[in-house]
Amino acid sequence: MSHLTICDVAVDICNKSIIKPINCTFKAGEFTAILGPNGAGKTTLLKSIMGLIAYSGTMGAFDMNGKTLSRSAYSYLCQLNKTSSYLTVIEVVLLGLVHELNWKISSEQEAKAEAVLQELNLIHLANQRFSDLSGGQQQLVSLAQALVGRPSVLLLDEPTSALDLKHQVQVLELARDYTKRHQCITISVLHDLSMAARYCDHLLLLDHGQIQGEGVPDKVLNEELLSRIYQVEVDVGICSKGHRYITPVRL
Structure with missing residues (x-):
């Protein structure tokens, strides 16, 4: 199975540590969301994966035979600009x-x-x-x-920002369907926790450049962890259709 591996990757910008050494693996056919509050290092991590900014440590994507995928196999969708x-x-x-x-x-x-x-x-x-x-x-x-x-590696930076609900659903459904159909490694920065729970297989929760939670949505999206990371009390529940939702309750 194709995969993308990050080993002891760190990013410093202007002598400031943005991403502290992290280790994780992203698998083909999985839609991963990078979550976290503003300034957590989400976009920085995504750009480092794309090779747009310098980093220390090692990372790379490999096909099922262990061959390194070239940069032409990567595709990057930046934040929406008019x-x-x-x-x-x-x-x-x-x-x-x-x-x-x-x-x-x-x-x-x-x-x-x-x-x-x-x-x-x-x-x-x-x-x-x-x-x-x-x-x-x-x-x-x-x-x-x-x-x-x-692409074999699809990187999306806040693909649903500034979109209405219909277009958010369209974008995430299309990304998820492509990931499954073509066994792509898809990694997206998202802010909407409920959307991440609905459409993603794997979550990476960052805060201050460090991984605070990783795994399936049921594991990562728990009230205690989210309340601590986002510094707001949250309620995590299941809607009538069986989907997990996250609602802020109070500061």
């Missing part, structure tokens, strides 16, 4: 193939972009300008861009 780009939706998606694009787009590359738009039910937007879309639609198209190259 854009004034005049590119069409399909052109934005094609940028996800930047490692293989040449001066002329091939019919095969265009077919890949159309296929992922079809898979995400976005094909009807293919020729619209990206800048004319709503924030939720832009995030779905950005997810299509991240998926068009069929």
Whole structure:
């Protein structure tokens, strides 16, 4: 089974320790959420996995034969930013193939972009300008861009931020479904604990750059641990549909 291993990884920025030495493993076919309060080091850890910032220690992703996966097998979706780009939706998606694009787009590359738009039910937007879309639609198209190259490692930085409830559900369902269907290693920074409980298989709870909890949602999302880490009393319950929810009660 493919996996991504982090061994004694630490990150210092401007002589300040952001991530203290941590060890963990992410498995193929699992959707992992990195949780924690603001300033916990969530995005820093995600960027270090992508190789965007320097770190000490070792990490790497390996296929089922133990071969190291190249950076071209990674895909990174950053936090949503409003854009004034005049590119069409399909052109934005094609940028996800930047490692293989040449001066002329091939019919095969265009077919890949159309296929992922079809898979995400976005094909009807293919020729619209990206800048004319709503924030939720832009995030779905950005997810299509991240998926068009069929990554083995998918990294999502707060993919549901600033989205309404419908688009949050769409983004997380699509990410989860892709993870299962393609046996991808998917790691996402999330703030909504209830959404993490609903859609993720594996949770990593950070605080002050250290792992405070790791495992399945039932293990990590307990009232005592969450109240201590987030410094607010929380209530953890099960809704009528059998899903775990987390509600803040009082400071």
